[in-house]
Amino acid sequence: MRTFDSFGHQIYLVGGCVRNAVLNRPLSDIDLASDALPERAMEIASEAGFKIIPTGLEHGTITAVANEVAFEITTFRRDVATDGRHAEVVFSEDVKQDALRRDFTMNALYCDAKGRVVDPLGGLKDARDGVVRFIGNPDDRIQEDYLRILRFFRFTAWYGDPALGLHQNGLAACAAAAQNLDRISKERIGSELLKTLAAKDPAPAMAAMQASTVLGVILPGADTKSLPLLVHLDSEYPPDPLRRLALIGGQDLKENLRLSKVQDTQIKLLRSSLQTPLPELAFRHGVQFALNAALIQATVLEQPISASLDSVLTTAASQVFPLKAADLMPNFQGPALGEVLRVAETYWIKTGFQLSAQDLADWCRNGGAKDAD
Template identity: 50%
Template sequence: MTQITAGWIDDPHTQQVCEMLTGAGYECYFVGGCVRNALLDVPVNDIDISTNARPDHVIELATAAGLKPVPTGIDHGTVTVVAGGTPFEITTYRRDVETDGRRAVVDFADSINDDALRRDFTMNALYADQKGVVVNPLNGLPDLLARRVRFIENADRRIKEDYLRILRFFRFHAWYGDVNAGLDAEGLAACAANLAGLETLSKERVGSEVKKLLTAADPAASTASMAACGVLNAILPGADAKYLPVLVHLEQQTGTPSDPIRRLAVLGGENVKTKLRLSNAEAKQLAQLRTEIGSLQSPAALGYYLGADMARDVILLRAVLMETPLDETAFEQAKAGAAVQFPIKAADLMPAYQGAALGEKLKELERKWVASGFALGKEQLLGKSKDQSK
């Protein structure tokens, strides 16, 4: 018997939600990420529960127990019950009635086995009861412990139910897979055979999966496999995965946390904002990184103009893409640049300069100050300005 021991299971609020269901004669099982992560001893962020209770019964039971039910996805059988400030997503057992590669028509089921069969990977079809005892209806536990991402039953059929599972396959391998063992051969073949299905997905869903993948500690092997089987070019034309392992190595060497936008910058690709539906802030960050990689700005200047973190990213990307050794002292220079303040204020140039001319003069003096390595002081800068305004 395999049993999970975790603080979140023993928490009184968790047990209260479980007893709300079991006390009324219904089944109650933790499922998916919370079970998978607990077994791998990695942080659990969300607690999902599966039950044979129908959504309207869940709402009634929660209300009677003094808890707050929120019908977050009631059309799909999901009710979020809040206990002690913690949300518990409770979903009725389901089975697929019809799928079209983007969405499924589902019906409620009474069996945990039916519920397991509609999931994507064997490591996602793991359940645990109220006491943490693991229930393994599809024998996914050996796959999880071996860190083997494998589709449930027929990989091709699972993908045709929802083409986003192609990207989830690589994302799960990046987060949970055994890098040395490689990706499951049947799964890879099925992904390669269903590339056209990726075109049917919304850009938001694609972008979300890609960013999650690129946030993993080391997504290099997964991304290389995406490139090899055609998935990467299908979602991001022009992207090249060859520099990503180098960037990841330098990130780990310097203790730099992973960042999906920095990693997108090293992948390249055409029209990334639209293809992945990036937010305006993400698109701006990506554009700045790409621009500054080829600029002549010093590390200190980068720090001043972009901030220490963005400057660090540019320094890393330059080392990778220009294939030059990384000078870690550049990080300190960037931090120093981020801490300095331009000594000239608009009032220092008035009334000699007004309006647009004032703005241009401020920019001119700032450029000279930055080019001097921030060495020119206020008097020197103002002296030059007065000389030039005569």
């Protein structure tokens, strides 16, 4: 930033990093905006010794690498045409014009190298008050990019004040434009929904998403009515969006949200494990999976979480099945041997992991495996 200042150009930190800094929240990506045209920005950064990557020159963005950290620098822009997903832009020298093309007032915050916040649109007060407000006319902002419908709910979940509820004009605009979400890729939809569910308490925003028909458009069959209870029960644990998604359900999650194979398998397994004892889940799938299942089970059954849950799951996950194939030979051979081992393992789990290899071998030879099966 000092380098750009020295060449007489405006340059600001912009967007999420400024918003989170004023809210004392953790920062992730640090983006910058400048009045320098892309080619000039490349010249300045190169002259200062930074590695330059022409990330998106047509959109005014270059990437400067400093100490192996990448920083995007984007020229001030204003939109001249949009199609609901992509915008045609022209470059500008006016920071306010750049602010006007952003989505929410709290994201239109800029900060100079001396730490002074530039707030062209009143976003600082909105950020501090927990108001997620579209810039200007919400209908216009949404028509510029329909993904902003989902971003409205995500930012409300993360930054909105629950006591205020959702901004009514924004909510109405999202509901009115919900059917246009089919123009957005399912990968982007899935990413936004998972980010929303990763908030500390996404229940109010998700309930509003369902009431406004937005959730039904992107994930038919999903139901958020039990989500507040799950959020209450899992408040002592790190938020897990897949746990919450497994609870609200929906049709063909993998296809509608473009989930990975691993994510889809975990959700299907969670939803099919409601009747499985928790120690068995911990032993077979690990503590975290069993914890997720326990929280979903407690939500569905409307029961509290046991104070000893963590200890029970940790103990179960650490167990090692003592019986080996050699312990049962030659009494059992081939496919029958594998089946007896499977039944014996289930029996060992049900009896609290207490039986020794000898106990289990005797049980199998005495017909226990056959009787249990």
